[in-house]
Amino acid sequence: MNSSTEHSPVFLVFPPEVAVPECQLRDLTATSYGTQSPLKKLFATKMKILGTIQILIGIMNFSFGLVFLFTMVEPYPRFPFIFNTGYSFWGSVLFINSGAFLIATKRKTTESLVKLSRIMNFLSVLGATAGIILLTFGFILDRNYICGYSPENTQCDNITVLFLGILSMLMIFSIIEFFIALFSSVLLY
Template identity: 65%
Template sequence: MDSNTAHSPVFMVFPPEVTVPEFHRTATVHEPTMPFPKLLTTKIKISGTIQILLGLMNFSFGVIFVFTFVNPFPRFPFIFVTGYPFWSSILFINSGACLIALERKGTETLVKMSRTMNCFSVLAAAFGIIFLAFGFILDQNYLCGYSGEVSQCQAVNILFLGILSMLMAFSILELLIAMSFSIFSRHFDCCDCEEWC
């Protein structure tokens, strides 16, 4: 056999009734890997975003407590002394960021990290609810007990109780979101993560 004939191209001619398979359609579309059903992926992203917003709002109310410290106040409010608005906001933002990262790329490590951060968020929200309940009891007449001016007392006391009420609502909402993710993610423990991830 001659070396020139070994590398000569071969042309195939097909009759009109035979179709040529289309090789350019062999590329498959890959869905994003996620250890949860598609219905839950958008809910996970929304929950993570809400957790980040709750953390930012908790931090903002903590900053407001810093600027409301004026002369008639004998001390900082109990909730500010515990530092709850600051350390809870760090945990809430981290757990929300883990959920958003989990929605984008679902790996076994991210699932475990999201569960851990949400467990910490559940604990932080539970402690926050307890601290806020004590804050309502201890600081009920926070300014009115020390200030002789009734007009200033009422205005600042209403603002103070409103901030405590908002912090309580944020803590309850964070508790529900973090607990719901922790509960729903336990249902997928039976599945092998390697087939999803």
């Protein structure tokens, strides 16, 4: 094989009677049909962002559960109510899974993946609702007695402030997760 013929360009010249008439070019038009509402289009473009937020909320819930686990040492006899329920751990699994399915649905939309994403987001809504209820009970039960029944210890006051701050953040994250999962399961599909 000769190297000079290997890279030589080829030009094709057609006679004028082979050209496409202009009337045929004008008849070719594309029509797009908008079947989704503008709200659904807005959320469909933001599914990856919403899924990422769900995953981050799940990681933060898990991290706060670890803080509860490692700060409860011997002088403080009582675990917080929310830690006893395990919400920080099972709630984070629900939130991370629903966010992962939402991102996967954005990447590859199949009917089974959409159904799984909807189911996971519905379970995440139920988990966030249960978390809000459990956190409300946690505020009521643990407000004064996280360190036991001896309030004169100043170190106990610091631990109580820390735990109430964590409970507040868990409540905020649960409310945000509730709305994101609700919008994802109801409005997107």
